[in-house]
């Protein structure tokens with residue numbers, strides 16, 4: 001049986017200092033461990049103000065949706081998706097369960113702490129060991145069933161949480177299938193053996209609840225440090241219309257992604273970047289925090305099964321009309337999902353360069 005992704009993370013155990021968040025409520029000023037810049041006005045978070053630079057919003061019902069999605073993946077590595085049929089009621093329930101979780105006292109949340117070799121549970125972001133400073137962020141990762149952790153949080157009332165998250169993951173999976181089919185079609189990948197994993201039930205998925213508490217000095221703190229997702233695609237919901245997410249666009253800089261009601265931010269992850277032979281950028285993104293409003297987000301990571309080998313898709317003939325496309329030489333070697341995830345856990349942003357062909 002193929003290993004699951006959570007087992008992959010077990011090969012890279014972390015120290016507790018890289019798992020346990022601080023008790024954010026107990027700080028009136030920013031502790032030095034969380035200071036990312038020395039002055040409050042040096043533009044740590046300055047973002048592009050060009051009016052033309054905003055992430056495309058695409059309606060899934062648009063007859064041209066496939067083409068628009070492919071183009072957005074190519075030029076931005078991301079887009080906002082509306083017109084999907086995920087019920088708003090379900091999204092609101094997930095949001096309120098996430099709030100219920102993060103509102104628990106710090107000692108209660110600690111009962112669901114991620115184990116050093118585990119991937120699921122409460123803790124700081126997995127990427128924390130790769131940065132010299134800590135992030136103003138706490139997360140709860142769900143891989144498979146969340147029952148054991150939820151029972152620790154709410155011994156007599158965990159079912160509501162588990163059922164809501166399960167239903168949401170089911171719906172996210174269906175939507176991911178739909179999007180991935182459109183995207184692979186755009187890349188001319190439709191040979192049976194290349195797409196047989198879609199809907200195979202062995203896909204690697206994870207749900208990440210993010211909380212960014214109110215921060216005493218938001219200009220000197222970092223919500224989530226710049227990173228790319230390991231996934232094929234990520235479907236992110238920013239709840240309560242609070243901004244914070246920024247994505248990096250070459251030649252433009254950091255672009256804020258203001259929440260659109262009911263929309264998902266869909267972004268290309270490393271695995272799709274590799275599969276597209278670099279044609280789709282794996283978009284670098286980060287999160288800022290604010291002083292008065294705690295922000296929450298919910299990210300669903302979708303990847304092929306752990307034992308699936310991702311091979312860069314070469315174009316059959318040069319496409320002179322598309323600048324990023326048409327490459328006939330593989331920029332990366334083929335890599336198994338499991339192997340790449342392990343490399344990312346160990347080497348973080350260097351992982352991509354390690355599989356680059358010269």
Ligand SMILES: C=C1C[C@]23C[C@H]1CC[C@H]2[C@@]12CCC[C@@](C)(C(=O)O1)[C@H]2[C@@H]3C(=O)O
Nearest residue numbers: 125126127141206208227229230231301
């Ligand atoms: C399935 C995944 C994807 C993970 C690791 C594992 C569980 C949690 C995910 C995140 C969520 C927060 C950003 C990130 C960068 C992190 O630190 O943890 C993500 C990471 C990745 O995309 O690599």
Ligand SMILES: O=C(O)CCC(=O)C(=O)O
Nearest residue numbers: 208210229245287297299
């Ligand atoms: O909170 C956000 O807007 C982004 C979260 C994110 O990038 C992640 O969970 O990978």
Ligand SMILES: [Fe+2]
Nearest residue numbers: 227228229285
């Ligand atoms: Fe992310």
